[in-house]
Amino acid sequence: MGWGKGKDVARGEGGKAGRLHEDRAAGGDGSRQAGTADLIAVLVAVTEGEPRVLAIRGGGSLPSGPFQLRHHSLQSGLRAWVESQTHHPLGYVEQLYTFADAARAGAAAADGPAISISYLALTREGPTAGADEPEWHTWYEYFPWEDRRDGGVALLDELIAPLLEAWAGEQDTPARRRRVALVFGRDGMPWHEELVLQRYELLWEAGLVAESRHRAGAGPLPGLAMVGDHRRILATGIARLRAKIKYRPVVFELLAPTFTLLELQRCVEAIAGRAVHKQNFRRLIEQQELVEPTGAVARETGGRPAKLFRFRRAVLEERAVAGTRVGVTRG
Amino acid sequence: MGWGKGKDVARGEGGKAGRLHEDRAAGGDGSRQAGTADLIAVLVAVTEGEPRVLAIRGGGSLPSGPFQLRHHSLQSGLRAWVESQTHHPLGYVEQLYTFADAARAGAAAADGPAISISYLALTREGPTAGADEPEWHTWYEYFPWEDRRDGGVALLDELIAPLLEAWAGEQDTPARRRRVALVFGRDGMPWHEELVLQRYELLWEAGLVAESRHRAGAGPLPGLAMVGDHRRILATGIARLRAKIKYRPVVFELLAPTFTLLELQRCVEAIAGRAVHKQNFRRLIEQQELVEPTGAVARETGGRPAKLFRFRRAVLEERAVAGTRVGVTRG
DNA sequence: CGGTATATGCTGATATCGAGCATAAGCGGA
DNA sequence: TCCGCTTATGCTCGATATCAGCATATACCG
Structure with a gap:
């Protein structure tokens, strides 16, 4: 490559x-x-x-x-x-x-x-x-707070937010508080799933992760630590992937050769860490002609059988560059 | 920064x-x-x-x-x-x-x-x-074909396209032809200004730039060559910048502390290599509150005096992450 | 046959985008 | 002074995309 x-x-x-x-x-x-x-x-x-x-x-x-x-x-x-x-x-x-x-x-x-x-x-x-x-x-x-697929913000609301609040309160400038709001989607700000690295860095600065040099009294948050900068690199990778699935058809690298649209959706949700709107997701995928039906159906869905699709490899050269959105609209 | x-x-x-x-x-x-x-x-x-x-x-x-x-x-x-x-x-x-x-x-x-x-x-x-x-x-x-601000596609139409056509014709698969169309915006495909690197690479493969190992008979296209991979790195930088100005307020790093909206527009056009729609550009800039008027005006415009603006440094922290578009809509 | 679960199709409100019209406010010369 | 030229600035309209639901189809299970 x-x-x-x-x-x-x-x-x-x-x-x-x-x-x-x-x-x-x-x-x-x-x-x-x-x-x-x-x-x-x-x-x-x-x-x-x-x-x-x-x-x-x-x-x-x-x-x-x-x-x-x-x-x-x-x-x-x-x-x-x-x-x-x-x-x-x-x-x-x-x-x-x-x-x-x-x-x-x-x-x-x-x-x-x-x-x-x-x-x-x-x-x-x-x-x-x-x-x-x-x-x-x-x-x-490694990043429990990044999984919001169930809408679950319990960890954030109950544990992280108060600790960040305390950290922000150490200084009387509003800068820290604004940064927390921006990066963690507090105070009415929207949650941006691709800010994985910024969130980790902020927690690091606040002394809330095991890797911090200056640990806060509270002890580290839940989440496995890693050697050296490795968790930081992992955050960078997750952030990159979360950003990239939105405009490049990379998800398909992670899927079996054939899949249902729901499987595709679950894969995107797994990466993005948030639920997506099913109907709009399908529309987006189909109108972009990223996939084509194989003709077969999957019956193990538990409900109505789902059509199986395969990725249209052709789009890799058709749109090797131009935008291809696999949008992550809220569910 | x-x-x-x-x-x-x-x-x-x-x-x-x-x-x-x-x-x-x-x-x-x-x-x-x-x-x-x-x-x-x-x-x-x-x-x-x-x-x-x-x-x-x-x-x-x-x-x-x-x-x-x-x-x-x-x-x-x-x-x-x-x-x-x-x-x-x-x-x-x-x-x-x-x-x-x-x-x-x-x-x-x-x-x-x-x-x-x-x-x-x-x-x-x-x-x-x-x-x-x-x-x-x-x-x-270094990249004469990348400047399309005057709509001038003369170099592309008259010199480059025929050479690429010949190169594509060397193989009977349609792959090369499609790639040319995609990357250079031929055959009705749109021009994507951020494909600077892909274009350079394609010209390199076609033996049309001085750095090519296997030069085509035609000799290199106009455009200064550089040592080693340097022109390639430059292409990478230009591509990155062209992509980035669209969603991050980086242009302001290149402008004087105060500027008129037209100066801002010209700066964006210089980078993107294409003309933009003036009114829509202004609308985009203003609705995003990226800039604020200084109160002063510039009279040397040749026409009606233009208000001077300064970049709102505040957006750097407000939107340190979220999208900020400085769109490049066609002029 | 209802109950449940998933698949799939469609609609309406809203926001954004691209293109163009129209007006304002300077300057320089007839 | 008024005209023509230039740039600034405000506003509209239609095409498209996005978001959030509603409604229907088709399975399986007892």
Whole structure:
């Protein structure tokens, strides 16, 4: 895969909030060059309506490995690594972000700071095997507050919001409060599902996640922590995917070759973390001619049998670039 | 500039067309780690209605330099480098893409292949100075076919289209022809200004640009070439910027503190390379409350004096994330 | 045969988009 | 002073897309 196409090519940005987690190289003797490069993967699948991510070492790390000379390209290096660790081929792959890794900078000081290049990859779940205990985890284990498919804002309302309220109250400027409202959809602001990273960063700043350097007295929120910046990278991957399904037909990378419209919808909902309006979703999909009926029907639906569809591969070249919306309108 | 987060954080994608220019590490002894990392900048300004990019060495290279231990982060390394080469401070910065550089792989074989991390940066034009002859160039010098502000499709119609037609005719599958139509807006397909990279890649494949390994008999099209992948990186930056101005208020980084709506429009047009509908543009800008009047007017317009506006910095936090459209509707 | 569950089709209100008409307010010269 | 030119600015109208429901179809299960 080449490294980029048009508007998607790569978006990245440094920013204020991010600066806390900013890529950072430990000071050294100054003018020496940076050293090694690591490839790190956010590998996603959706199984039985649950969004899952491949993790290793008890769920605490994302699969990764060094970029080596024998790799013909960054992407093929990534593929090689993940496949060797998981015995599982990668489908769609796209670059996420590159940063100088703070955690490794010390350890690798001899070689200079480590550069990490992160990728998002989509597949379907299969058996895993490897020395590092690769396992699929529902990504909401890491970000419980991101799952709002049942409309459930209990965790947010009852636990997170009060803690954020307290954090915002530490300063008398309204800036923190506004940021909370914006990013977590409080005070009448709408919830934006793609702000996964901003929410994680805000919780990090507020000392509410295990990875925070300065933990708040309250102790960390529910949600599995990860090594180093890995949970942050995962957040970046989820955010990217949530944004991308809206205008590119990537969902199909996560589905079986044939599927019902409801299965497609459940897949989108799993990723977006919110329920969508069934009728409008169907209309959107059908009017875009993203799929075509196979002729067969699925009878195991529990109700009226559903037509089976397949993805029209042709759209990949028809609309390789132009917009293709798989809208996530509220349910 | 902390305001670009979330869905923007980083977008990248692999794709078929890009494979030709694939990031690639020269073969070596196999398991050795990759070596140095370079930072490379697409630095953009808009002056007198022209989009400009900073280039060095006679316009043939983008400013770049190695990432060193003394740099606290990748971004600050980039800032340091560009500022030392140009004596010019950087404003908004965002990461573009990371790749293993084919051209440098040989030269740097001792250290392993070079990794290049490219950035898009926005500023306003100022005096430049430096050993490497930094100069501002209108970016349409590199991509003449990308400027359609005057509706001028002469170059495309008269020169490029016939050559592409010939290239498409080399194969009897309709795939090439469809790709040309899609990417260059032929055969009734609409022109998508953000497909800068896809167009460059297609021309590269067709052997129509100077950087092509296999040049077509016709010789290269008009347009300055650059060293290595630099013109490709520039295309990536332009594409990113063209996509981004549509949903994020980044234009203002390129404007003087106060401006008329027409100046704002001209700036957007310069970037997008197409004319926009004046009244609708104003409506869009005003209804979004992106700007506020200063009270003063500019009388040098040649017609009725225009109100001066300033950017409402507040929107940076209000809509740090949510959509903000600076639409590019046809003029 | 009703009860339940899903599939699928359709409608009306609202917002947005694209294109154009019309008027306002400067300037310079006849 | 009035005319013609230029740019600024306000407003309308129709096409399209979005959002939220209502209604109907077709299964399975007892």
